Amino acid sequence: MTLTLADILRARQVLRGRADATPLVPSPFMSARTGTPFLLKLENMQPIGAFKLRGALSAVAALPEGTAGVTCCSTGNHGRGVAFSAAERGLRAVICMSELVPQAKVDGIRALGAEVRIRGQSQDDALAESRRLVAEEGLVEISPFDDPQVIAGQGTIGLEMLEARPDLQTLLVPLSGGGLAAGVALAAKAIKPGIRVVGITMERGAAMAASIAAGHPVEVEEVASLADSLGGGIGAGNRLSFPLCRDLLDETVLVSEEEIYHAMQVLYYEDRIVAEGACVVGLAACLSGKLEPEGPTATIITGRNPDMGLFTRVITGQDVVLGDLTVKGHPYGT
Numbered sequence: 001m002t003l004t005l006a007d008i009l010r011a012r013q014v015l016r017g018r019a020d021a022t023p024l025v026p027s028p029f030m031s032a033r034t035g036t037p038f039l040l041k042l043e044n045m046q047p048i049g050a051f052k053l054r055g056a057l058s059a060v061a062a063l064p065e066g067t068a069g070v071t072c073c074s075t076g077n078h079g080r081g082v083a084f085s086a087a088e089r090g091l092r093a094v095i096c097m098s099e100l101v102p103q104a105k106v107d108g109i110r111a112l113g114a115e116v117r118i119r120g121q122s123q124d125d126a127l128a129e130s131r132r133l134v135a136e137e138g139l140v141e142i143s144p145f146d147d148p149q150v151i152a153g154q155g156t157i158g159l160e161m162l163e164a165r166p167d168l169q170t171l172l173v174p175l176s177g178g179g180l181a182a183g184v185a186l187a188a189k190a191i192k193p194g195i196r197v198v199g200i201t202m203e204r205g206a207a208m209a210a211s212i213a214a215g216h217p218v219e220v221e222e223v224a225s226l227a228d229s230l231g232g233g234i235g236a237g238n239r240l241s242f243p244l245c246r247d248l249l250d251e252t253v254l255v256s257e258e259e260i261y262h263a264m265q266v267l268y269y270e271d272r273i274v275a276e277g278a279c280v281v282g283l284a285a286c287l288s289g290k291l292e293p294e295g296p297t298a299t300i301i302t303g304r305n306p307d308m309g310l311f312t313r314v315i316t317g318q319d320v321v322l323g324d325l326t327v328k329g330h331p332y333g334t
């Protein structure tokens, strides 16, 4: 199965007026630091607080009449998008998540009327529960990243960025299961083949980067991270997001928890944006010197649903404990 720009253009029709046209704004601080125009695509302003609404609306719209209901595994934001989209269509939704998912995300999903199942310590455990619901209750599973409709929905972000700024030369895309990066890279390279698209993720649990390096999907251990939305594997049977990311991403860059911590402070104090750790990996890669942006550059601020207790600790410069790792706190600017 191949996915093309035409699929992304079709998804755009579904999203029109519901989950589209988020602002693309300059970051004066990041522009000064990198010496090139640096822009932020504000997907944190979506109705559910994250870009995942695009893929979820696109996938739910494609379901046939008479669908019994939907289920998915999620690190939180996909579940919220599916819950929102299913409620709009009057469908039952059961969202399966692991114990690593912040409570704020669980509460947000329940508030949309979906059922929540918490299972185990990893996305694999959550996925097993979702698969059981498909087999036993006839629900339809919507993958957070390995689904053509989901990838097409996320790809509309790439269309919007290049329409707003045709001069963009580098796109920095937070990377987990790769639905976002696959869609954005597909759209961007269809419009502008020479554009550089970089996938960025955390060092702790970088499943897609490890899979690209190995040449096939591999499993990595899932551990706590400031970028909790980037957790989880890519699925041993990955059909779409893995080959697309392998073929379309120019490179992948990994950032440390310390670098994410600092970049969360930068985005908050310099751009005054409340966002998850997952959103700032593009900033972190540039601020750490691991990535040199060339020409006008944009990154995607993917979501605003952090655990607020954790977020407050980072912003006020306190230590953060992530499983066996303690990120040493420091007030911003020190």
Ligand SMILES: *Cc1c(COP(=O)(O)O)cnc(C)c1O
Pocket: 050, 052, 077, 078, 144, 145, 174, 175, 176, 177, 178, 179, 180, 181, 229, 230, 276, 278, 279, 302, 303, 304
């Ligand atoms: C899901 C998610 C990502 C990563 O998207 P993938 O399609 O899984 O690569 C990044 N940021 C946030 C906030 C997310 O919820």
